[in-house]
Amino acid sequence: MKILISIARTLVGVLFIFSGLVKADDPLGLSYKMQEFFDVWNFHWLDHFTLTFSILMIVFEIVAGVAILLGWRMKLFSWLLLLLIIFFTFLTGYAYLSGKVRECGCFGDCIPLTAGESFFKDLLLTVLIVFLFFFRDRIRPVLLPLGSAAVLILATALSSYFQWYVLKHLPVVDCLPYKKGNNIPEKMKPPPGAVPDSTVITMVYEKNGKKLEFDASHFPADFSDSYHFVSRYDKLIRKGNAEAAIKDFNLVTGEGTDTTLQVLTARGYKLFLFEKELEGAQSTDRLFGVILTYAKARKIPVFIITGDFDNLVARTQQIGIAADVTVLKCDATAIKTAARANPTLYLLKGGTILGKWSYADFADVLSAVGELPNQ
Numbered sequence: 614m615k616i617l618i619s620i621a622r623t624l625v626g627v628l629f630i631f632s633g634l635v636k637a638d639d640p641l642g643l644s645y646k647m648q649e650f651f652d653v654w655n656f657h658w659l660d661h662f663t664l665t666f667s668i669l670m671i672v673f674e675i676v677a678g679v680a681i682l683l684g685w686r687m688k689l690f691s692w693l694l695l696l697l698i699i700f701f702t703f704l705t706g707y708a709y710l711s712g713k714v715r716e717c718g719c720f721g722d723c724i725p726l727t728a729g730e731s732f733f734k735d736l737l738l739t740v741l742i743v744f745l746f747f748f749r750d751r752i753r754p755v756l757l758p759l760g761s762a763a764v765l766i767l768a769t770a771l772s773s774y775f776q777w778y779v780l781k782h783l784p785v786v787d788c789l790p791y792k793k794g795n796n797i798p799e800k801m802k803p804p805p806g807a808v809p810d811s812t813v814i815t816m817v818y819e820k821n822g823k824k825l826e827f828d829a830s831h832f833p834a835d836f837s838d839s840y841h842f843v844s845r846y847d848k849l850i851r852k853g854n855a856e857a858a859i860k861d862f863n864l865v866t867g868e869g870t871d872t873t874l875q876v877l878t879a880r881g882y883k884l885f886l887f888e889k890e891l892e893g894a895q896s897t898d899r900l901f902g903v904i905l906t907y908a909k910a911r912k913i914p915v916f917i918i919t920g921d922f923d924n925l926v927a928r929t930q931q932i933g934i935a936a937d938v939t940v941l942k943c944d945a946t947a948i949k950t951a952a953r954a955n956p957t958l959y960l961l962k963g964g965t966i967l968g969k970w971s972y973a974d975f976a977d978v979l980s981a982v983g984e985l986p987n988q
Contacts, residue, residue, distance in 0.1 A: 618748050621741045622681055625694070628738065629678030633772065635723055636671050639784045640776045641953050642722055643667040650704065653711075668776050673697070675772045676765055681745070684754045685761040691742075691749040698735060698742050705732040723788035783953055783971045790858035791951045791959075791966060798877050798964040800859040817843040862951070864941040867922060872941065877964040881988045882913045885959040886938075887952035889945055890921040891928055894955045898932055900975040904958070904982060905937055912988040920945035 636643050644663035651659045659666075677697065680690045708728035726734065745752070754761055779785060787793065790800045813828045818840040825840070827833065833840070864873045876883070886901065888894050908915050915938045919925045922942045929935040951957070954971035958978055961967060970978050 614748070615751070618745070618751060621744050622684070622752065625738065625741050625745060626678045626680075626682035629674050629681070629694075631678075633671050633674035633678065636667075637675070637772055637776050638779055638786050639722065639788075639953065640664065640667045640671055640780060641949075643671065645949060650708075668773070671776060672769055672772045676768050679765060679768045680761075683756055683761045683764060684752045685756075685758075685765065687745075687749040687752045691746045694742050695746050698739050702732070702735040702739055705735045708732070723786060779953075781954065781971060781973045783957065783969065783974075787969075789950060789953075791969070793966050793969060796963075796965045797859060797862065797961075798874070801857050801862060803857050814845055816845050819843050859950075860947070861944045862947045864916070864918060864943055866941060867926065876916065876941070877961075879914075880963055882911075882967075882985055883961050884908055884913060884915045884982070885961065886915065886917045886956055887948050887959070888917060888919045888921070888925060888956040889948045889952065890919070890955070891924040892921075895972040897956060897972045897975055900979075901958075902932075902934070904975065904978050905934060907979060907982045909937060910987075911982070911985055913982070913985065914939065916941055918943045918948065918951075920948055 641664065644667040647663040647666060648660050651657060651663070673693075674697075677690055677694055680686065681694065705728060709732040756764065791797070815826050815828050818825050818827075820840050824843060825833070862873065863871055864876050865871055884904070905915055917925055917929065917938050917940045919940065920943060922940060926935070926940050929938055929940060951959075954973070956972050957969060958972075958975060959966055959969050960978070960981060968978075968981055
């Protein structure tokens with residue numbers, strides 16, 4: 614029994630630490646996933662707290678994993694882990710059974726799991742944690758109480774600092790479709806060999822006050838003028854896997870013209886400044902002004918991509934750079950994926966991302982742009 618307890622404790626502890634560390638690399642990603650659940654449940658009033666919830670949950674997940682490995686205060690942490698895994702299993706079970714949320718975000722974007730995979734993973738974890746819960750009195754601490762407390766304080770501090778760092782400087786391990794080296798137009802296409810959705814056109818007719826549905830291969834034998842057409846729609850027969858990694862990335866001018874392909878397929882270097890909204894964005898006017906001067910000297914076009922078009926246009930006019938940049942509208946959800954910090958700057962050649970920097974690292978952009986040849 615002692616061996617089984619040790620194996621279960623190690624599996625649970627390591628998995629919780631690993632899961633927490635993967636999510637800690639991108640706490641905003643988890644907060645967006647929380648917003649998705651809250652939107653489904655109409656808990657919109659919680660949207661402003663999702664990042665705080667995300668940070669606290671990640672810290673607790675890592676600390677709980679460390680506590681289990683150390684065997685520290687098992688009466689407390691066995692209860693906390695049991696409550697946590699019941700909550701996680703409810704979320705993943707809801708996502709799997711309802712079909713309203715496709716992924717739970719359990720391992721972030723680096724290890725994407727379907728709702729079904731996440732649910733069955735949590736069921737297995739539930740079994741292990743229930744096992745540990747019933748045998749918690751047999752688990753002895755690995756370290757003295759003072760040593761265990763010191764390790765847990767260190768784990769709390771490091772996991773909190775790491776999340777602060779990536780929120781300011783972008784994820785250390787970039788698993789998003791906009792990572793350095795990716796070609797945006799290529800990522801907007803379905804992957805090679807992808808199977809598209811299989812659909813069939815379904816007709817809706819009315820006869821004798823009743824609505825009847827059938828496709829072109831199953832018209833009723835008595836079909837006549839007594840059937841009155843109501844509507845038609847595409848009915849999904851088989852779900853494919855032809856979904857592109859990058860969706861809804863459309864660059865639109867103030868007049869409503871879609872310039873996505875024109876901008877992305879233009880040869881040469883270009884700079885994209887992603888600024889989701891002006892309110893709450895970190896001020897980068899001074900450094901961005903220097904970057905803009907470098908870009909102008911090398912004839913590198915600069916685009917500001919935003920979901921807050923009118924305010925950004927007014928801002929560029931206020932600081933006197935309206936003639937030197939092109940402001941384009943883009944879906945806010947696409948910007949949230951492309952830019953985990955507000956603002957974020959991209960350097961591209963054609964449609965390929967050569968570099969990306971958060972507002973905290975704009976000083977590094979000066980050397981990158983300064984080394985580029987004139988266009």
